[in-house]
Amino acid sequence: MLHVNKRDYQLPLQPTVVVCVDGCEPDYIAQVVAAGQAPWLKRTLAEGTGLVADCVVPSFTNPNNLSIVTGAPPSVHGICGNYLFDMASGEEVMMNDPKWLRAPSVLAALSEAGRRVAVVTAKDKLRRLLGHGVRGGICFSSEKANQVTQEENGITDVLGLVGRPVPDVYSAELSEFVFAAGVQLMAKHRPDVMYLSTTDYVQHKHAPGTPQANAFYAMMDGYLGQLDAAGCLIALTADHGMNAKVGLDGAPDVIYLQDWFDRELGAGQARVILPITDPYVVHHGALGSFATVYLPEGVAPSQVMPALQRLRGMELVLERAAAAQRFELPADRIGDIVCVSERSTVIGSSASRHDLSGLDAPLRSHGGISEQRVPLILNRKLRGFDSSRRLRNFDAFELALNHAQ
Amino acid sequence: MLHVNKRDYQLPLQPTVVVCVDGCEPDYIAQVVAAGQAPWLKRTLAEGTGLVADCVVPSFTNPNNLSIVTGAPPSVHGICGNYLFDMASGEEVMMNDPKWLRAPSVLAALSEAGRRVAVVTAKDKLRRLLGHGVRGGICFSSEKANQVTQEENGITDVLGLVGRPVPDVYSAELSEFVFAAGVQLMAKHRPDVMYLSTTDYVQHKHAPGTPQANAFYAMMDGYLGQLDAAGCLIALTADHGMNAKVGLDGAPDVIYLQDWFDRELGAGQARVILPITDPYVVHHGALGSFATVYLPEGVAPSQVMPALQRLRGMELVLERAAAAQRFELPADRIGDIVCVSERSTVIGSSASRHDLSGLDAPLRSHGGISEQRVPLILNRKLRGFDSSRRLRNFDAFELALNHAQ
Numbered sequence: 055m056l057h058v059n060k061r062d063y064q065l066p067l068q069p070t071v072v073v074c075v076d077g078c079e080p081d082y083i084a085q086v087v088a089a090g091q092a093p094w095l096k097r098t099l100a101e102g103t104g105l106v107a108d109c110v111v112p113s114f115t116n117p118n119n120l121s122i123v124t125g126a127p128p129s130v131h132g133i134c135g136n137y138l139f140d141m142a143s144g145e146e147v148m149m150n151d152p153k154w155l156r157a158p159s160v161l162a163a164l165s166e167a168g169r170r171v172a173v174v175t176a177k178d179k180l181r182r183l184l185g186h187g188v189r190g191g192i193c194f195s196s197e198k199a200n201q202v203t204q205e206e207n208g209i210t211d212v213l214g215l216v217g218r219p220v221p222d223v224y225s226a227e228l229s230e231f232v233f234a235a236g237v238q239l240m241a242k243h244r245p246d247v248m249y250l251s252t253t254d255y256v257q258h259k260h261a262p263g264t265p266q267a268n269a270f271y272a273m274m275d276g277y278l279g280q281l282d283a284a285g286c287l288i289a290l291t292a293d294h295g296m297n298a299k300v301g302l303d304g305a306p307d308v309i310y311l312q313d314w315f316d317r318e319l320g321a322g323q324a325r326v327i328l329p330i331t332d333p334y335v336v337h338h339g340a341l342g343s344f345a346t347v348y349l350p351e352g353v354a355p356s357q358v359m360p361a362l363q364r365l366r367g368m369e370l371v372l373e374r375a376a377a378a379q380r381f382e383l384p385a386d387r388i389g390d391i392v393c394v395s396e397r398s399t400v401i402g403s404s405a406s407r408h409d410l411s412g413l414d415a416p417l418r419s420h421g422g423i424s425e426q427r428v429p430l431i432l433n434r435k436l437r438g439f440d441s442s443r444r445l446r447n448f449d450a451f452e453l454a455l456n457h458a459q
Numbered sequence: 460m461l462h463v464n465k466r467d468y469q470l471p472l473q474p475t476v477v478v479c480v481d482g483c484e485p486d487y488i489a490q491v492v493a494a495g496q497a498p499w500l501k502r503t504l505a506e507g508t509g510l511v512a513d514c515v516v517p518s519f520t521n522p523n524n525l526s527i528v529t530g531a532p533p534s535v536h537g538i539c540g541n542y543l544f545d546m547a548s549g550e551e552v553m554m555n556d557p558k559w560l561r562a563p564s565v566l567a568a569l570s571e572a573g574r575r576v577a578v579v580t581a582k583d584k585l586r587r588l589l590g591h592g593v594r595g596g597i598c599f600s601s602e603k604a605n606q607v608t609q610e611e612n613g614i615t616d617v618l619g620l621v622g623r624p625v626p627d628v629y630s631a632e633l634s635e636f637v638f639a640a641g642v643q644l645m646a647k648h649r650p651d652v653m654y655l656s657t658t659d660y661v662q663h664k665h666a667p668g669t670p671q672a673n674a675f676y677a678m679m680d681g682y683l684g685q686l687d688a689a690g691c692l693i694a695l696t697a698d699h700g701m702n703a704k705v706g707l708d709g710a711p712d713v714i715y716l717q718d719w720f721d722r723e724l725g726a727g728q729a730r731v732i733l734p735i736t737d738p739y740v741v742h743h744g745a746l747g748s749f750a751t752v753y754l755p756e757g758v759a760p761s762q763v764m765p766a767l768q769r770l771r772g773m774e775l776v777l778e779r780a781a782a783a784q785r786f787e788l789p790a791d792r793i794g795d796i797v798c799v800s801e802r803s804t805v806i807g808s809s810a811s812r813h814d815l816s817g818l819d820a821p822l823r824s825h826g827g828i829s830e831q832r833v834p835l836i837l838n839r840k841l842r843g844f845d846s847s848r849r850l851r852n853f854d855a856f857e858l859a860l861n862h863a864q
Binding site: 263 | 485490494504509511666703707709803820821832847
């Protein structure tokens with residue numbers, strides 16, 4: 055029995071694979087199953103467990119991946135965005151460094167208990183956070199699969215293992231590489247626990263049920279079927295959902311919040327932070343449905359919140375303490391005000407700072423409450439499970455280890 | 460100046476066409492414009508007015524069509540569903556008869572003011588409600604276009620006018636006939652005001668951006684372009700949006716509410732009414748996201764509401780008075796309790812009473828708050844318009860007549 059972040063976990067009795075499908079709005083699953091293109095998912099939903107759970111808001115990649123591997127909300131693990139304003143240094147920085155982590159992961163605890171752990175992530179930005187504290191395990195990204203070393207990654211020649219070249223960082227193949235690597239790792243290394251995390255390149259471009267989306271999920275279904283056939287217990291969830299974020303004219307429907315504050319309070323007085331920001335913004339232009347705002351001294355949240363709440367497309371505006379409580383976020387890292395926009399609307403900083411030239415399809419994005427519902431699927435029936443409780447994506451390890459084996 | 464249901468309307472100075480596109484979730488417009496298949500919409504959104512408005516909840520066809528033509532919510536006009544339990548007679552009946560109407564329409568008032576009015580609706584179920592009180596005008600449905608008479612419909616030989624056969628009631632052509640008839644009526648009869656109302660056969664089957672949906676909207680775009688070229692002022696809105704309503708396995712995600720009440724209170728004690736019910740249920744199986752419940756004597760709403768609210772997929776449960784106030788509904792026609800389900804969930808009565816054999820695609824439906832956002836598009840810029848007010852689809856006539864001409 056392990057004790058991690060106030061939860062107990064049984065040790066794995068069989069190879070256990072937790073999969074985080076980036077941007078997996080539940081309808082992606084429904085549509086590919088209905089189309090008859092996902093036989094493993096269809097069988098698993100009929101014979102195993104298919105639930106819908108709530109992810110963490112902000113519904114972004116880093117906070118949710120870290121919640122899944124720690125089994126805890128951001129108030130515990132500290133990762134509340136892909137990007138933050140570091141009040142200590144006065145700088146805006148990527149939240150990719152383990153120094154931001156405030157809690158150990160279930161993966162790390164399993165490795166300390168002598169279990170072999172493997173982690174494969176599509177983008178390298180997550181690798182160090184996910185692998186933090188994992189002893190003697192394997193941890194690499196598709197993106198840098200050609201740069202692995204035994205010291206850093208616990209493995210060599212990933213390209214030889216997988217039999218594929220390094221995929222483009224903007225491609226469906228970047229995620230396929232994760233699954234292909236997972237299947238080969240399970241065959242050749244047989245880890246006790248494996249965590250696979252994909253990228254939402256496809257989901258940012260293609261709606262549920264489209265041929266491109268169905269092809270992606272059919273691909274995934276094939277690899278998961280192989281892991282299932284290899285005897286793995288599989289728990290699949292997602293970091294967040296995904297919605298179209300456009301106006302009637304098909305252009306992004308954006309509240310440019312820094313521009314708004316600059317008009318209201320003077321240029322540069324308030325600082326708007328978009329925690330979706332990461333090094334790979336081509337497919338979403340750093341536009342998501344969640345923003346935090348640092349106000350200048352002397353301006354109280356109550357002076358601007360009523361007007362913010364009235365902006366068309368704004369769903370919710372909360373002060374720091376209320377946001378920290380409602381969304382279980384670290385209060386010291388979320389600014390004075392948290393803004394969440396509606397299902398079809400995103401929040402930008404200044405119009406001039408967003409390069410939307412890379413958008414070759416109508417914007418789809420995430421970050422808000424409207425992207426909170428995600429699948430939670432296991433290829434086992436659950437035992438001893440209270441089905442009336444609120445389900446979270448970060449229950450995945452608990453369900454797999456405590457209720458499915 | 461006309462005065463109808465406490466609102467003032469200027470008389471039309473040019474042929475004015477109000478279009479209700481059944482089931483037009485705003486993303487349908489966005490995706491077809493982005494795909495480059497709707498040049499009229501693209502130009503109109505750039506040079507005219509493109510807004511998103513709230514429809515009436517329950518987001519069903521009859522209440523919203525009647526709200527649009529009366530400029531008022533159901534609390535005023537009385538039509539709160541397609542279907543209701545008539546407490547006076549103790550029977551469940553279709554709400555297609557003008558006897559249920561409690562308010563005059565703007566169309567009727569315009570006709571009484573000597574303006575020529577034409578109404579074309581896809582399905583005949585709406586014809587009598589929409590045409591009620593219209594003097595000397597034209598009013599017919601695509602569905603029964605071959606059965607028109609001068610006495611009943613104010614026109615003969617619609618098939619000859621349109622040059623098309625009567626379409627199947629389950630087809631995209633049923634709606635195309637509405638537009639084709641509108642263009643011919645405008646050319647040959649030049650009415651002062653025309654109301655066109657389509658059916659959501661396509662939207663129930665096909666998501667925004669799919670080839671079938673884009674083809675439908677491209678078709679519509681062509682006809683609207685012809686009406687525009689003929690000098691018409693056009694206001695386009697919708698009765699309700701549309702969402703996928705399926706579980707992870709692609710099957711309808713249903714709360715069978717009559718079954719639930721039968722278990723809780725005994726068989727047949729409570730009466731669950733699904734106001735989406737109409738004679739044409741093949742494409743949605745009478746499953747929508749809104750239900751009303753009549754409780755047996757001696758059972759108070761407070762005895763069942765907490766458990767109802769906890770059902771997975773239930774968004775909101777309100778007592779009669781609270782529901783009547785929040786959604787502006789006639790309190791005497793909505794039962795003791797109103798239930799609204801979430802974006803992906805529908806409410807059924809008893810599982811045994813729903814024939815889902817006609818569903819040949821994953822269920823898409825409406826009825827809830829999640830389908831409340833609809834487009835409101837005019838091919839003119841608005842003047843003297845308070846853009847901060849809450850917009851409703853039933854503002855269409857006011858915007859067209861008072862702010863666009």
